[in-house]
Amino acid sequence: MTDSASPHDVSLVSLAVSTVIFALRADRASEAASLRLPLVRRIREPFAGQWALPGGPIEATEGLEHAAARHLLDTTALRPTFLEQLYAFGEIGRSPDDRVISIVYWALVRSQEAQLAAIGENVRWFLADDLPPLAFDHNDIVEYALWRLRTKVEYSRIAHAFLGETFTLAELRDVHEAVLRRAIDPANFRRQMESSPAIIATGEHLSGGRHRPPKIYRYNGAVELTDRGPLTRS
Amino acid sequence: MTDSASPHDVSLVSLAVSTVIFALRADRASEAASLRLPLVRRIREPFAGQWALPGGPIEATEGLEHAAARHLLDTTALRPTFLEQLYAFGEIGRSPDDRVISIVYWALVRSQEAQLAAIGENVRWFLADDLPPLAFDHNDIVEYALWRLRTKVEYSRIAHAFLGETFTLAELRDVHEAVLRRAIDPANFRRQMESSPAIIATGEHLSGGRHRPPKIYRYNGAVELTDRGPLTRS
Numbered sequence: 373m374t375d376s377a378s379p380h381d382v383s384l385v386s387l388a389v390s391t392v393i394f395a396l397r398a399d400r401a402s403e404a405a406s407l408r409l410p411l412v413r414r415i416r417e418p419f420a421g422q423w424a425l426p427g428g429p430i431e432a433t434e435g436l437e438h439a440a441a442r443h444l445l446d447t448t449a450l451r452p453t454f455l456e457q458l459y460a461f462g463e464i465g466r467s468p469d470d471r472v473i474s475i476v477y478w479a480l481v482r483s484q485e486a487q488l489a490a491i492g493e494n495v496r497w498f499l500a501d502d503l504p505p506l507a508f509d510h511n512d513i514v515e516y517a518l519w520r521l522r523t524k525v526e527y528s529r530i531a532h533a534f535l536g537e538t539f540t541l542a543e544l545r546d547v548h549e550a551v552l553r554r555a556i557d558p559a560n561f562r563r564q565m566e567s568s569p570a571i572i573a574t575g576e577h578l579s580g581g582r583h584r585p586p587k588i589y590r591y592n593g594a595v596e597l598t599d600r601g602p603l604t605r606s
Numbered sequence: 607m608t609d610s611a612s613p614h615d616v617s618l619v620s621l622a623v624s625t626v627i628f629a630l631r632a633d634r635a636s637e638a639a640s641l642r643l644p645l646v647r648r649i650r651e652p653f654a655g656q657w658a659l660p661g662g663p664i665e666a667t668e669g670l671e672h673a674a675a676r677h678l679l680d681t682t683a684l685r686p687t688f689l690e691q692l693y694a695f696g697e698i699g700r701s702p703d704d705r706v707i708s709i710v711y712w713a714l715v716r717s718q719e720a721q722l723a724a725i726g727e728n729v730r731w732f733l734a735d736d737l738p739p740l741a742f743d744h745n746d747i748v749e750y751a752l753w754r755l756r757t758k759v760e761y762s763r764i765a766h767a768f769l770g771e772t773f774t775l776a777e778l779r780d781v782h783e784a785v786l787r788r789a790i791d792p793a794n795f796r797r798q799m800e801s802s803p804a805i806i807a808t809g810e811h812l813s814g815g816r817h818r819p820p821k822i823y824r825y826n827g828a829v830e831l832t833d834r835g836p837l838t839r840s
Contacts, residue, residue: 432618
């Protein structure tokens with residue numbers, strides 16, 4: 373009947389935040405960029421030695437998103453521009469010894485940022501579609517985040533989070549292809565994007581002396597296409 | 607670094623679930639149905655005497671959705687067919703005396719169900735767009751749920767949750783009009799719906815001996831349009 377549960381009521385349930393961080397990264401310069409995410413090797417039980425999403429407890433004096441950003445910065449040195457709440461995972465038995473509810477955020481980082489991420493003995497980037505068995509239910513969490521990314525990229529500005537402020541249609545198509553893992557017809561893509569209110573031609577062209585230099589676009593900030601949650605909406 | 611926060615780490619943060627329950631209800635038979643939600647009068651501090659969303663603590667042995675459904679049943683006697691996680695609200699200061707993070711669900715109930723809901727001294731239905739000041743940040747939560755409902759109803763089967771298994775286009779349009787609070791042109795609506803893969807003509811017609819009896823439709827279960835969350839997706 374009350375929103376204000378006393379700490380006594382919930383002493384057996386603990387709370388954590390974790391973050392799924394996607395970037396388009398190539399391991400070598402010769403390679404096409406793929407969807408990758410950084411994972412952290414656990415140094416204690418349960419699941420010691422296995423890879424897990426970056427995360428940890430929430431301090432009583434910090435907001436949820438702040439806690440997610442803090443753990444993210446501590447483990448990967450990343451400060452993503454896109455950080456959004458994904459879902460709260462609270463299945464019984466997802467942690468073997470205690471009841472842990474994880475409020476999961478997801479972050480998208482641009483390729484240049486991702487190159488600056490810390491890579492230590494206990495942090496490694498993995499292909500999002502080729503993960504080892506992770507700690508807890510983290511494989512399920514990544515799978516859900518991938519599903520959300522792949523359904524959302526079709527109608528939202530999520531692809532923008534992977535690009536800079538401005539981009540060509542070819543760059544935008546590369547992002548869509550890497551996320552959706554399929555070839556997209558350039559002419560159809562161009563037609564669809566040119567009729568969309570979501571992107572705007574800046575009037576600039578890519579320099580380089582080509583016969584038909586590619587147009588440069590930017591996202592239309594006036595069109596709200598993503599659900600950024602209630603705390604960042606205003 | 608770890609998902610498994612020990613209870614000690616989070617002893618100052620408590621956890622609750624709350625639910626925003628929307629129904630299309632008329633107070634009198636003569637009235638058009640409006641979007642309404644049931645609220646519970648708080649019987650203790652903080653915010654004693656003020657109206658709040660139904661909710662309460664999570665037992666260590668129950669899932670999140672189960673906890674939301676349990677509190678909902680206890681206070682309103684409702685068992686909604688649509689119950690989905692909305693967002694976790696964790697702003698510092700949302701509860702005056704302690705730090706409470708609320709995982710909020712939202713439910714949509716059909717009008718017939720809503721008529722069966724308990725109405726007691728401490729439970730009352732309110733117009734969703736005309737609420738008194740609620741306890742905690744519950745006005746913000748309702749506002750966010752309304753925004754989600756109004757953006758989602760355009761492209762999803764959420765309207766279905768307010769209707770029965772089958773419906774006419776006029777019934778579906780009534781739901782859209784009540785949710786979006788604006789008149790919708792019948793011819794445009796018909797054209798849009800008839801070209802949508804989301805609904806399918808059953809081949810049946812509404813009986814009643816009219817010259818052109820309205821067609822009966824059902825939702826296309828093969829088209830996944832709503833995000834039902836990772837736990838109910840399979």
